[in-house]
Amino acid sequence: MPAVAFVVNRNRIRRFPRLNRRCAAAAAAHGWDIELLETRSADAGDGATREAVAAGAQLVFAVGGDGTVQACAQALAGSQVPLAIVPRGTANLVATALGIPSSLEAALAVGFGPHERRIDLAVADGVTFAAMAGIGLDAAVVGATAPGLKGTAGWVGYAVTGVKRLAGARTHFEIRLDGGEVMNRRARCVVVGNVGLLPGGFVLLPEARPDDGLLDVGILAPAGPFGWPRVAWRVLSRSPRDDAVLERYQARRVEIAAAARLPRQADGELIGTAASLTVVLAPGGLLVRVPAARRR
Secondary structure, three states, X not given: OOEEEEEEEHHHOOOHHHHHHHHHHHHHHOOXXXXXXXXXXXXXXXXXXXXXHHOOEEEEEEEEOHHHHHHHHHHHOOOOOOEXXXXXXXXXXXXXXXXXXXXXXXXXXXHOOOOEEEEEEEEEOOEEEOOEEEEXXXXXXXXXXXXXXXXXXXXXXXXXXXXXXXXXXXXXXXXXXXXXXXXXXXXXXXEXXXXXEOOOOOEOOOOOXXXXXXXXXXXXXXXXXXXXXXXXXXXXXOOOOOOOOEEEXXXXXXXXXXXXXXXXXXXXXEEEEEEEEEEEEEEEEEXXXXXXXXXX
């Protein structure tokens, strides 16, 4: 029988024995041998996935949040081994963008189903990601949100932490898209998305598609007492219009230089502090199991 590997982030699973039984039953029902690989951090999924594929796994399930998906995607990038997702994280941006259901049974049915879609990936200074990377405020919020708060409050935990950091000075950024002229901006953060969602399902980058061969760039530059309310209105209304508080662009290569060292994140995981971030598109880099309505 073919082998399937389940890469499970134990920090995101409350009833692990029950999950184990149900995954094993689903695999057996579809004629797969199962290997369950437990990790205690999202980034550990990279090594676990590589070992499973080297041992012959023909399908990999990422059971966790966007960090687990990112780690598995990094290991599977450019391969013919498909990734299936059981969303169990705080934001689940990739799963939401692909229409993957949140219930375990439904997600398993999609993962063992016949429908696949090849989506783009991106590489941020050597770190492969599937959803979004950024430098500045967004990464600071990721780093400041306590794991316990994320586990109990979900995406609201990010929101609570973010509200406490809305006040603050903007940083000077130099941004170059596809080798063009440098754009000088004073902003709170610059994000680069393969999907356009924020935690909670809010749409920051409405033109973003996971398989359009483009990266979407958002420059958030609110200032004054009405700055953040204007950003919020733009996001909630899904307005495509750009203005001084929120600009959006598309490119295949994004080079960002900041006037100070700032935190950086990729798919909700910190990737260190630096004064620059370069993101490059990896078109069609990942094969994903999706619902029938989302296949391409």
